[in-house]
Every structure is written in C-alpha cells, then in structure tokens.
Amino acid sequence: MKPQEIIERASYLKRMHDDSLIDRSRYRAILNGGEDGIRQLLGPGLDNNESHTIPAPNLMLSALDRLAQKIGKTPTLDVHITNARDSQRNKAKKDKLERIITAYDKMQELELQLPQVARWLPGYGFAVWVITTKPDMNGNMYPCAELRNPYDCFPGYYGNKQKPQELAIIQKIPIQNLIKMYPELKAYYEQKDSEDTSYDSYNLRYTDDGSWENSDENGDVILEYMNLEGTYIVHVASKKIVDFVPNPLKSGPSFVIAKRFSFDRLQGQFDQVVGLMASMAKINILSVIAMEDAVFTETNIVGEIESGQYRKGRNAINYLSPGSQIVKPTTNLPYQLFEQVGRLERQLRVVAGYPVQDDAISPNSFVTGRGLEELESGVSQMVNEYHTILEYALQEVDSKRLELDEVLFSKKRKPITGTYKGASFSESYTPSTDIDMNYITRRKYGAMASFDAPNKIITGLQLLNAGIIDRETLQQEMDGLENLTQINERITKQKTEEILYQMLLQQSQQGDKAAMMAVVEIYNNPKDIGQVLEKFFSASGEEPSPEEQALLQNQAMQQQQAGGPPNLAALLGGAVG
Numbered sequence: 082m083k084p085q086e087i088i089e090r091a092s093y094l095k096r097m098h099d100d101s102l103i104d105r106s107r108y109r110a111i112l113n114g115g116e117d118g119i120r121q122l123l124g125p126g127l128d129n130n131e132s133h134t135i136p137a138p139n140l141m142l143s144a145l146d147r148l149a150q151k152i153g154k155t156p157t158l159d160v161h162i163t164n165a166r167d168s169q170r171n172k173a174k175k176d177k178l179e180r181i182i183t184a185y186d187k188m189q190e191l192e193l194q195l196p197q198v199a200r201w202l203p204g205y206g207f208a209v210w211v212i213t214t215k216p217d218m219n220g221n222m223y224p225c226a227e228l229r230n231p232y233d234c235f236p237g238y239y240g241n242k243q244k245p246q247e248l249a250i251i252q253k254i255p256i257q258n259l260i261k262m263y264p265e266l267k268a269y270y271e272q273k274d275s276e277d278t279s280y281d282s283y284n285l286r287y288t289d290d291g292s293w294e295n296s297d298e299n300g301d302v303i304l305e306y307m308n309l310e311g312t313y314i315v316h317v318a319s320k321k322i323v324d325f326v327p328n329p330l331k332s333g334p335s336f337v338i339a340k341r342f343s344f345d346r347l348q349g350q351f352d353q354v355v356g357l358m359a360s361m362a363k364i365n366i367l368s369v370i371a372m373e374d375a376v377f378t379e380t381n382i383v384g385e386i387e388s389g390q391y392r393k394g395r396n397a398i399n400y401l402s403p404g405s406q407i408v409k410p411t412t413n414l415p416y417q418l419f420e421q422v423g424r425l426e427r428q429l430r431v432v433a434g435y436p437v438q439d440d441a442i443s444p445n446s447f448v449t450g451r452g453l454e455e456l457e458s459g460v461s462q463m464v465n466e467y468h469t470i471l472e473y474a475l476q477e478v479d480s481k482r483l484e485l486d487e488v489l490f491s492k493k494r495k496p497i498t499g500t501y502k503g504a505s506f507s508e509s510y511t512p513s514t515d516i517d518m519n520y521i522t523r524r525k526y527g528a529m530a531s532f533d534a535p536n537k538i539i540t541g542l543q544l545l546n547a548g549i550i551d552r553e554t555l556q557q558e559m560d561g562l563e564n565l566t567q568i569n570e571r572i573t574k575q576k577t578e579e580i581l582y583q584m585l586l587q588q589s590q591q592g593d594k595a596a597m598m599a600v601v602e603i604y605n606n607p608k609d610i611g612q613v614l615e616k617f618f619s620a621s622g623e624e625p626s627p628e629e630q631a632l633l634q635n636q637a638m639q640q641q642q643a644g645g646p647p648n649l650a651a652l653l654g655g656a657v658g
Contacts, residue, residue: 153199
C-alpha cells in the first residue's frame with residue numbers, strides 16, 4: 082500500500098468511530114477524575130477558581146476500580162495436543178507447551194496487563210493486544226502480546242465473529258522521540274519551516290487541548306495501520322512510511338481485540354450513568370450551598386447603626402439608635418435535596434452494577450435483603466460475562482503467539498523460565514519440535530474467580546468437604562498461594578510425621594525403651610521431630626511384614642477404642658523418673 086492509501090484508510094476507520102469519539106474523550110476524563118473530570122461531568126460555565134472544591138463523588142471511577150479488581154485475574158491454562166502418538170507423550174508435550182506459554186506470560190507481564198485490561202474493557206468497551214516480538218537480555222527473540230491503549234485505537238468492522246481484519250492506531254508523539262525512533266525523520270524537521278497542515282483534511286490531527294498523555298506542542302502524529310498484509314507505520318505529516326512489518330500469521334492479522342458485549346454499537350459499562358452522576362453532582366452542590374446559607378445567614382438591621390457599619394465576631398460592639406433591632410431570618414434546609422441524592426445514588430449503583438457492600442457500607446439503608454441478593458447476583462453474572470470475553474481473547478493471544486514463534490524462530494533453541502503449577506522451571510525449547518503446530522489452548526476462570534478471599538475460603542472448603550472439588554483445585558483457586566508443589570510436599574511430610582509419631586508412641590507404651598527415649602528426645606527438641614523419627618525407624622530394620630503391619634493396625638484400632646493415643650505427659654514422667 083502507498084502512504085496516501087494508508088492515510089485514507091485510517092481516516093475512514095477513525096470516521097467510523099466519530100460518533101463515539103466525543104463520548105470516549107468525555108468518559109476518559111471522568112474516569113481519570115480530578116478537575117477535568119468534573120468539567121466534563123458538569124459541562125461549560127464552571128468557575129475555574131472553584132472547580133477543584135466541587136463536592137462531586139466519582140462513583141463511576143469507584144465502581145470501575147471495584148469491578149476491575151474482580152475481573153483482572155489470570156485464568157488457568159490448558160493446552161490441547163493433536164499430534165501426540167500416545168498418552169504419555171501427550172502429557173509430556175502438553176506440559177511443555179504450557180510451560181512455554183507460561184514463560185510468554187511472564188515475559189509480557191500478563192499479571193500486570195490484566196488489571197489494566199479490566200479497566201479499559203468496561204471503560205472503553207474494548208481492549209487491544211498487538212502481537213509482536215520482544216528480545217530478552219541475551220538477544221533471544223520471543224513472541225509478545227503488547228497491550229495498547231484503546232483510546233488511540235480504531236478497529237474496523239467487527240463482523241459476526243467480532244474479529245476486525247484491520248486496525249488503525251493514531252498517536253501524537255513528541256518530535257524528539259520521533260527522531261529517536263525513526264532517524265530518517267530528522268531531515269524532514271530540519272527542513273520544515275512552518276507547521277504542516279496538509280493532513281488536516283484526513284481528520285487525523287487531534288485537537289483535544291492536550292488531554293492525551295503523549296501530547297505536547299511539538300508533537301506529531303504517527304499512524305500504525307494493521308491488516309492481513311502486515312503493519313504499516315506512517316509519519317502522517319511527511320506522508321512517509323517509516324516502517325513496515327509483514328504479517329507472518331496465516332490465522333489473521335497480528336492483533337487481538339476483546340470487545341464488551343453490547344446491543345449494536347460499541348459501549349462502555351458506564352455510558353448510561355453519566356447523566357445520573359452529573360445530576361447527583363449538581364444536587365450535591367446545591368446541598369452544600371443550602372447548608373452554607375443556613376449556617377451563614379444574613380443579618381438584617383431594622384433602624385440605624387450609629388457607627389454606620391455592623392461589626393461581627395468576638396468583642397464586636399455596635400451602637401444602635403433607639404428603636405433599632407437586629408433580626409436573623411429563620412432558614413429551613415431543603416431536606417428533599419438529601420433524599421434526592423440518596424435516590425440518585427441507588428439508581429446509579431443499580432445501573433452500574435455497583436453494590437454498596439463493595440464500599441464496606443451497610444446495605445440496610447439501600448435495599449432489602451432480597452434486593453441485595455439480586456444485585457449481587459447481577460454483579461456476579463456481569464463478572465462472568467467479562468471473564469468469558471477475556472477467556473476467548475487470551476486463547477486467541479496464545480494461538481497467535483505460538484504460531485508466530487514457530488514461523489519466525491522454527492529451529493532456534495531458546496531458554497525459558499517461570500513457575501508452572503506452583504513449581505519453578507528453567508529449561509530450553511525449540512519451536513518446531515515443541516510447538517509442532519499445536520496452537521489451540523483453553524483459558525478458564527474458576528468457579529470462584531469473582532469471589533473475594535474470605536468467600537473463596539468458605540465456599541472452597543464447602544465444595545471440598547462435599548467432594549465436588551479436590552485439594553489441588555482448591556489451592557489453585559486461593560489467592561497468594563505460590564509453589565504448590567512445595568506446599569503439598571510439606572503437607573505430605575507433616576502428615577507422615579504425624580503417623581510415624583503415633584506409631585512411636587504406641588511402641589513406647591508397649592515398653593520399647595528405644596521408642597521411649599525417642600519420645601523424650603522429641604519432647605526436649607520438638608523442631609527435630611523429623612530427624613528423630615527418621616533415625617528411629619531407619620534403625621528399626623527392614624520394612625514391617627504384612628503380618629506386622631496388620632498387627633500395628635489392630636493395635637492402633639484397639640488404642641482408639643480404649644480412648645485414643647497414650648498420655649504423653651504420663652509417659653514422659655515415667656521415662657524421666
């Protein structure tokens with residue numbers, strides 16, 4: 082494609098989003114908060130000197146943060162193997178592929194990306210990953226899913242499969258940074274005498290008064306246009322293609338878009354509550370004004386003051402003419418304002434799916450118990466829907482990363498590190514051998530993914546006791562548990578020590594002096610229990626015969642029927658005596 086064709090195509094994509102671009106800018110300002118957000122919320126005519134003092138609680142931002150905290154978790158990973166010849170080979174290849182993808186996730190910092198995605202997806206209505214490559218410290222190249230700000234992105238037609246085939250990314254970048262990125266532009270800026278406005282007609286110049294993070298007076302527009310052919314990077318002012326990367330993927334363009342479900346146009350989660358929030362802010366302002374008027378009422382003087390001026394405050398003295406009097410008018414606060422604020426807040430919370438308990442507020446004053454259950458259920462369903470969107474988007478990210486790795490670095494042996502199923506790994510892989518065209522993955526959020534930590538523990542233990550899930554599944558659902566292999570090894574070791582210690586107590590009760598001395602040693606040094614047990618049972622000779630094992634089990638059952646394990650205090654007393 083020629084530069085002119087690319088610019089015209091990108092301009093068309095941007096015009097497709099013109100109807101929502103104004104809203105996009107407004108919602109961005111509101112969700113960022115601060116004075117700009119208040120101005121976007123309340124509109125023009127706001128006093129510059131007082132905008133920062135306006136009592137406008139940003140429930141949209143609070144709701145977004147709470148929702149993102151429930152959404153932005155990393156789902157589990159499962160790989161489908163198609164080319165394995167037997168079950169053992171299948172499992173080994175599957176585990177290898179999962180470790181490869183886990184290493185991808187670590188290199189692109191997926192755990193840090195997803196909390197940001199969880200804010201952009203409800204806020205803007207979509208999120209964008211660009212599939213590219215990234216080197217490690219040693220120069221080894223790996224596939225990478227680069228997260229891009231949706232504010233800069235203009236996808237093409239979504240279609241029935243919700244997968245656009247083209248994408249324009251438009252950014253205003255400081256000129257100094259542009260020259261560092263593309264040195265060939267230095268000559269253009271050295272020869273440029275005046276500001277070039279030739280591309281204004283293409284609607285690619287931003288005039289939002291510096292609300293963009295990368296915007297400044299000396300910035301210029303860089304256009305990234307992506308389609309099935311590849312990625313074109315165009316410096317719009319000079320109409321020059323500064324870079325082109327061919328698309329090696331047969332599966333489609335080298336980007337992935339996660340789109341929020343909506344009716345028939347792109348919408349964010351909170352598009353419908355801006356009006357409610359604006360009304361709430363205005364009523365809050367009126368309420369504050371009413372309270373100030375009630376506290377600082379005017380003073381009316383009936384008659385004349387000899388000094389000609391009424392003094393207020395401590396030690397003030399006023400001389401009134403005979404017959405004069407000072408009158409303070411009675412004021413009645415319009416309590417309807419406060420009732421209206423509460424009503425608007427309830428409406429806003431229902432529409433935004435933001436229950437009061439997320440703010441640690443008692444729900445009694447807001448809704449009934451039945452209403453609270455329905456609201457919580459609605460929030461849970463909303464979280465599940467976002468998780469479904471992210472599952473499919475991340476599966477596509479996995480597929481494109483695996484394909485890109487095998488196509489570009491087929492025979493290259495590369496190291497990977499990370500943590501897989503709670504165990505650390507460090508190994509190497511070869512894409513052609515270890516990937517072998519297996520690009521299908523399954524990302525899945527657990528049944529308790531939307532729960533907070535206490536509810537996870539309670540619900541998880543209930544499911545475990547009911548036999549619905551196993552211990553490992555419960556551990557994987559728990560937040561903060563790392564290196565599950567070591568944890569389970571320690572659990573097994575602890576349980577084994579408990580069994581061996583009970584056997585040691587039984588032998589000591591039967592008069593085995595070596596066992597008695599071992600019990601005393603454990604009593605004096607409890608931290609050495611493992612070493613003492615290992616030493617005792619290693620010295621006891623070979624493993625007990627089946628008859629001896631049956632006898633030990635029978636003795637244990639008799640002991641339980643007699644009242645449990647032997648009294649350790651009595652045993653130690655006799656041994657010491």
